[in-house]
Amino acid sequence: MNFDELFGNFPTLTITGLEQGAIYALVALGYTLVYGVLRLINFAHSEVFMVGTFTALWTWEALGYNQNSSAPAFGPLIVAVLAGLAVAMVASASTAVVVELVAYRPLRRRNAPPLAFLITAIGASFVLSESFGIGTERAPFGMPDLIPQKPVFTLFGAEVTNLQLLILGVTLIMMIGLDQFVNRSRLGRGIRAVAQDPDTAALMGVNKNRVILLVFVLGGLMAGVAALLWDVRFGFTKFNVGFLIGLKAFAAAVLGGIGNLRGALLGGLLLGVVENYASGLFGGDWKDFTGFVLLIVLLMFRPTGLLGESLGRARA
Amino acid sequence: MTATSEKTGRMAAFRTRWDAMPKQVRWVGLAALVVFLYILPNRWFYEYLGFPIGSDYFAFYTTRSDFATVLFDTAVFVLLAVGLNVVVGFAGLLDLGYFGFYAVGAYTVALLTSPESRFGTNWPWLAAVPVAIAVAMISGVILGGPTLRLRGDYLAIVTLGFAEMIRLYAARNEGIAQGQRGIPQIPHPPGTGADGKALFGVESSKPYYWLILTVIIVIIFAMRNLVNSRVGRAWVAIREDEDAAEIMGVPTFKYKLWAFAIGAAVGGLTGAIFAGKQTFINSDSFLLENSILVLAAVILGGAGNIKGAIVGGAITWYLPEWLRGVGDLIGVEFDAAEYRILVFGLVVIVMMIFRPQGLVPNRRRAAEFADRRKEAVPQEAVPSE
Numbered sequence: 001m002n003f004d005e006l007f008g009n010f011p012t013l014t015i016t017g018l019e020q021g022a023i024y025a026l027v028a029l030g031y032t033l034v035y036g037v038l039r040l041i042n043f044a045h046s047e048v049f050m051v052g053t054f055t056a057l058w059t060w061e062a063l064g065y066n067q068n069s070s071a072p073a074f075g076p077l078i079v080a081v082l083a084g085l086a087v088a089m090v091a092s093a094s095t096a097v098v099v100e101l102v103a104y105r106p107l108r109r110r111n112a113p114p115l116a117f118l119i120t121a122i123g124a125s126f127v128l129s130e131s132f133g134i135g136t137e138r139a140p141f142g143m144p145d146l147i148p149q150k151p152v153f154t155l156f157g158a159e160v161t162n163l164q165l166l167i168l169g170v171t172l173i174m175m176i177g178l179d180q181f182v183n184r185s186r187l188g189r190g191i192r193a194v195a196q197d198p199d200t201a202a203l204m205g206v207n208k209n210r211v212i213l214l215v216f217v218l219g220g221l222m223a224g225v226a227a228l229l230w231d232v233r234f235g236f237t238k239f240n241v242g243f244l245i246g247l248k249a250f251a252a253a254v255l256g257g258i259g260n261l262r263g264a265l266l267g268g269l270l271l272g273v274v275e276n277y278a279s280g281l282f283g284g285d286w287k288d289f290t291g292f293v294l295l296i297v298l299l300m301f302r303p304t305g306l307l308g309e310s311l312g313r314a315r316a
Numbered sequence: 317m318t319a320t321s322e323k324t325g326r327m328a329a330f331r332t333r334w335d336a337m338p339k340q341v342r343w344v345g346l347a348a349l350v351v352f353l354y355i356l357p358n359r360w361f362y363e364y365l366g367f368p369i370g371s372d373y374f375a376f377y378t379t380r381s382d383f384a385t386v387l388f389d390t391a392v393f394v395l396l397a398v399g400l401n402v403v404v405g406f407a408g409l410l411d412l413g414y415f416g417f418y419a420v421g422a423y424t425v426a427l428l429t430s431p432e433s434r435f436g437t438n439w440p441w442l443a444a445v446p447v448a449i450a451v452a453m454i455s456g457v458i459l460g461g462p463t464l465r466l467r468g469d470y471l472a473i474v475t476l477g478f479a480e481m482i483r484l485y486a487a488r489n490e491g492i493a494q495g496q497r498g499i500p501q502i503p504h505p506p507g508t509g510a511d512g513k514a515l516f517g518v519e520s521s522k523p524y525y526w527l528i529l530t531v532i533i534v535i536i537f538a539m540r541n542l543v544n545s546r547v548g549r550a551w552v553a554i555r556e557d558e559d560a561a562e563i564m565g566v567p568t569f570k571y572k573l574w575a576f577a578i579g580a581a582v583g584g585l586t587g588a589i590f591a592g593k594q595t596f597i598n599s600d601s602f603l604l605e606n607s608i609l610v611l612a613a614v615i616l617g618g619a620g621n622i623k624g625a626i627v628g629g630a631i632t633w634y635l636p637e638w639l640r641g642v643g644d645l646i647g648v649e650f651d652a653a654e655y656r657i658l659v660f661g662l663v664v665i666v667m668m669i670f671r672p673q674g675l676v677p678n679r680r681r682a683a684e685f686a687d688r689r690k691e692a693v694p695q696e697a698v699p700s701e
Contacts, residue, residue, distance in 0.1 A: 041469050043476075106669045111692035112685075116668045118410045118472050119615060123664035126608050130658040243604075247477050254470075285488045292477045299470060300462040 006280040011158030013276040019164045019233070021272020022171035026226035027249035028256070028264040029178065030096070030219030036195045036259035037215045039114070043121035044099045046246020047128035048092045048220050052227025053237035054132065055091035056084040057143055065144035072146065080146055085228045092227060093220030099124050100216045105209070133239035140238040143231050167229050174225055175265050178218065182261060187214060195259065244288060248275075251295040257305030266306060353529055357384035357522045378634075379641035384521040388593065390633040391528040392586055397613040397629030398535060398622060399582025404611065405619035405678070406543060407575035408555030409464070410472040413479030414610050417452045417580040419602040420482065421587025424448040426499040426597050427492065433499055434492055441503045445588045452584020453577045460576040465569055471576075479607050487599035498598025505592050516592070524593045531589065532626075535582060539622055542578075551575055555620075556684060605657045609633075612660035615667055618674025620681040627676050632660055 006013070027049050034042040063080055065072070072080060103120045147166070151159035182188035193201035194211045202208050230245075231237065252271040256263025271291055279287035298305070334342065355361045362383055366375035377383045396418065403411045427433045428444040459478055463471045487496060505527065507515035516523050542548055550571040553561035562568050591597055609632055617628020636653045667674065673682035 039469075041473055043473075103665050103669075109692065110669070111688045112668065112672060113408075113688060114469065115404075115408055115410055116672055118469055119611065120665050120668045122412055122472070122476075122608060122611070123661045123668070125661075126605070126657055127661035127665065130655075130661060134654065134658060243480070247473070247480070250473055251477075288484055289481055292481050295477065296459075296462055296474060299466060299474070303466050303470075 002281060002283070006277060009158075009280060011156040013280050014273055015155070015158050015160055015164060017273035017276035018269055019167050019272070020275070021252070021269035022167050023226050023229055023233075023268075024245070024249045024252045024271055025265045025268025026171055026174065026222045026229070027245055028253040028268050029175075029222040029261065031250050031253040032256075032258055032261060032264045033191075033215045033219045035253070037191060037198075037212060038104075038117075040104070040117050041121065041250065042096075042099075042216075042219075043118070043246070044103075044124040044128060045096070045219065045223065046242035046249075047125050047132075048096045048099070048242075049223040049227050049230075049245060050129060050132065050237070050239065050242035051095045052088040052092040052224040053231050053241055054136075054141075056088040056228050056231050057141060057237060059084045059087040060144050060146070065146065067142040067144060069144055071148050077146060081228070081232070084231070085225065088228045088231075089221045089224030092224035093217045095128070096216040096220030096223070097213060099128075100213060105212075129239050129242065136239055138239060140236050143235040143237070145235065147232055163233055167233060170225065170229060171265075174222060175261075178222065179261055181218075187211075191215060248288075248291040251291040251298075254295060254303075254305055255298055257307040260305065260307050263305055263307035270306075350533065354526065357387050357525050359383075375641060376638075377641075378637050381637060381640075382521065384525055386634065386637045388521045388525040388528065389637075390630055391525055391532060392590055393610065393613065393633040394626050394629035395528060395532050395535065395586045395589075396583060396610045397617065397625040397632075398532065398539065399579050399586065400610050401614050401619060401622060401625035402539065402582070403575050403579035404614050405621065405625070405681070406548065406551040406555070407572055408551075409572060409576060410469070411475045411576070411579060412472050412611065413475035413477070413482075413604075413607055414579070414583055415602055415604065415607040416475065416479035416482045417456060417583030418587040418590070418606075419479070419486065420452045420455050420580075421448040421584030422591040422597050422601070423486065423499075423587075424451045424584070425588045425591040426502050430499050430502050432494075432501050441505050441588075441592045445585070448588040449581045449584045452587070453581040456577045456580025457573060460573050464572045464576065476604075476607075479602075480604050483599050483602050483604065486602065494598075496598055496600075498596055500596045502591050502595045502597070504595065518595075521593070524589070528586075528589055531585070536622055536626075543622075547571060547574060552680065555681075608657065609660060612664050614674075615664050616660070616675060618676040618678060618681075620678035621674070621676055624674050624676035624678065628674070632656075 027045070030045045030048065031042060034040060034045070060080060060083075063083065065080060071077070103124045104117065107116055107120060147163060149161045149163050152162050152165060153160055182191055190201070190206045190211045191214065193204065193206050194208055198208055201211075226245075230241075248271060249268065252267035253264050254267070255271055256265070256267030271294065274294065275287055275290040278290040334345075337345075362377045365377055366373055368374070378386045396414065400411060400414045403409050403414075425441065425444045425448045427435050428437050428439045428447060429441055431438055455478075459474060460471070463474045504514065504516040504518075505524075516527075543551075550561070550566045550568075553564065553566050554568050554571060558568055590601075594601070610629075613628035613632040614625050615628070616631060617626065618624025636656045640653070672685045
């Protein structure tokens with residue numbers, strides 16, 4: 001145990017942890033939304049994220065950027081990032097919708113047992129990642145260095161970079177937007193109603209299938225944002241990039257209380273930070289185990305998560 | 317759809333006829349099948365399995381790779397499917413990290429027996445096998461303990477994480493699992509043949525195939541008794557309605573944990589046999605995709621039915637290997653194994669929608685699916701758009 005490493009770099013570990021945690025949180029939103037409404041772990045969500053990372057890369061390649069091109073000027077940079085973002089969000093959301101329509105909806109129509117949904121979910125996940133794996137020959141792909149990292153200011157001895165500010169800022173904006181949408185808008189009320197009681201909601205005139213589709217779209221959009229941030233920050237993608245992120249994001253969602261939007265944000269940030277402390281304490285090799293161990297311990301002692309489970313607020 | 321139902325009709329008819337036959341006839345039939353399976357890896361026998369077309373020969377055995385080795389690998393897969401069937405099919409729990417237990421079994425044997433291991437115990441292979449089974453079982457209880465009390469779907473993601481964590485640990489840990497270098501020099505199973513040479517050598521896969529075939533037969537008999545016992549009835553009750561089972565006095569947590577532990581033990585045993593044949597293991601032997609393949613095997617064959625698990629396991633492993641040889645015959649160069657995960661992932665999705673009970677269904681489980689389908693809310697049956 002390396003306490004010097006942990007306490008010596010405490011501020012740096014915290015800020016980089018928050019940065020990673022923000023990406024987990026955005027992916028965790030997808031798990032939480034779907035779980036809140038359908039009570040289903042959408043295993044294919046990690047692949048929804050993966051599709052986003054690839055489509056953003058392809059957009060940039062189409063715009064003429066590659067791994068060796070130098071960082072663009074401000075104007076073209078904004079265009080490139082926004083184009084990548086738009087494409088990634090649309091691609092991720094469409095992937096999520098396709099999975100819902102092709103795999104889950106037929107099962108709901110047949111009143112299949114929960115086990116069938118889970119099996120289909122994992123099947124869909126592997127179909128997506130394998131088709132990308134075969135299509136890309138399982139190679140990792142580097143990203144154009146659109147926004148070079150540079151420190152902006154120093155906080156408690158930790159350098160805060162422009163990327164960290166961007167990632168945290170975007171995550172907070174998306175989070176607040178989604179939270180307001182679900183809690184204030186008419187469609188959001190539908191989501192909460194179906195989450196509380198699907199049958200009663202249907203009797204009250206809520207179109208259940210449309211709400212479920214909307215939930216997949218929202219989760220996909222958030223995963224698309226997460227994919228773009230991942231591309232900009234970590235600079236590579238691979239057909240199986242979604243697996244670990246998905247596992248951690250799910251752990252984050254359970255940590256905050258699955259079905260709870262604010263819980264997903266809290267859980268994501270917390271997991272990112274704890275993960276970094278653990279890697280400081282035990283060495284980088286152990287970083288990826290943290291989320292998993294945390295998940296098991298949490299399920300033992302507080303399975304409802306930190307903030308409790310509630311997409312529809314009051315629920316038995 | 318008509319084609320499938322016609323086929324199922326024929327299959328069901330065969331089954332009814334088979335069940336109606338006198339017990340002696342059925343025993344003879346089964347004995348013939350077992351004998352066939354035992355002599356299958358011999359070249360003088362399997363060479364005749366096929367028929368000539370023109371100057372070519374259409375073979376039912378694999379022409380690209382050594383048939384006995386393929387048979388061994390298939391048998392490994394069948395044993396895994398039979399083990400996972402207990403968890404998924406009988407108890408209705410989803411275990412997505414079944415290969416994790418296989419890895420635990422293989423690594424336990426490797427660490428206890430190999431002279432290269434850190435532990436330096438140098439046990440013989442046979443002594444390490446029970447320990448491997450026990451360790452796999454204990455890891456199953458550790459995983460299942462906290463998760464089985466909760467909703468079943470948490471078990472799925474925890475087991476998925478477990479399998480990947482085992483692999484990551486094996487790949488990164490230099491001290492015990494020795495990372496990518498792996499653990500070499502794992503001893504073979506004991507025994508000397510009539511000619512004084514070791515029974516289990518490196519030249520031929522045949523003895524290993526016979527070994528695992530024997531293990532499969534023993535396990536199947538044990539499973540059949542288990543399913544028809546109090547434990548098996550408890551599993552069915554849990555699968556059909558957990559709350560009702562609990563109210564009727566079935567200790568559901570206990571029996572779920574049993575199913576999970578028994579599944580894990582079979583996985584550990586398979587890993588131990590694999591390590592004994594391979595003599596070298598590293599983290600690459602335990603890719604996560606294989607967990608999904610085993611699951612696909614169980615689903616494809618028909619969860620809840622031992623015969624189904626066997627058929628499913630044989631198809632998922634044997635078919636891609638065999639197709640490589642068929643590709644040669646028609647002059648197409650393609651590696652079916654490359655597309656294995658993709659294809660069986662699709663198969664799983666399609667099966668869940670159109671034939672959730674599998675190719676060789678368990679009657680009771682098929683009836684459960686049909687019942688639920690009838691209960692489907694009418695508003696769901698007719699899309700409201």
